[in-house]
Amino acid sequence: QSALTQPASLSGSPGQSITISCTGTSSDVGSYNLVSWYQQHPGKAPKLLIYEDSKRPSGVSNRFSGSKSGNTASLTISGLQAEDESDFYCCSYAGSRTYVFGTGTKVTVL
């Protein structure tokens, strides 16, 4: 149950697009179409952005999109806005009713 690997930090200017990667193994990310993504502002509970690799819950902005290739999942934020400055985490099902989170990425809007 090793944590999925994410870049520690990313930054972008308003209006730009950034992509956060999430690398796992053939036992988690690569085995199931069950990667989810969460956004967490300081002192708050995380919020679900993407589930089942690329699906968006109702109410989540279409500026957030997810994809996956092999053992690596990605979250793209389009049209970066000041309110996007926060931490982002990926999570994958890992079998036998277990899950593993990513190491987290701090996004800064310049």
Added chain:
Amino acid sequence: QVQLVESGGGVVQPGRSLRVSCAASGISFNTFGMNWVRQAPGKGLEWVAGISYDENNKGYADSVKGRFTISRDNSENTVYLQMNSLRADDTAVYFCTKDLGPGGAFDIWGQGTTVNVSS
């Protein structure tokens, strides 16, 4: 309105036990799996334990297996995490989360309860 409210956190000495609870409202509690996710101070999220809607399936992170037990009472709309043999590195905010469905995601989160393991 869907709501998860955790309780039971506090300061506990290493080696002692603590049980945290999560009360759900606004959902058909007995149809969803539930989980506990924790976050140590200044650190990332760590999935801790999960339980199916009928208690027949449970899963644990390696870091807590054999020490923590997840359970639920569907008549009380409550999920529990019994934590034994607590260690300093169990210090964290413990969040209760609801399964989205079979989709392997957590769509509802509580506000968290803080557990501080310290002598």
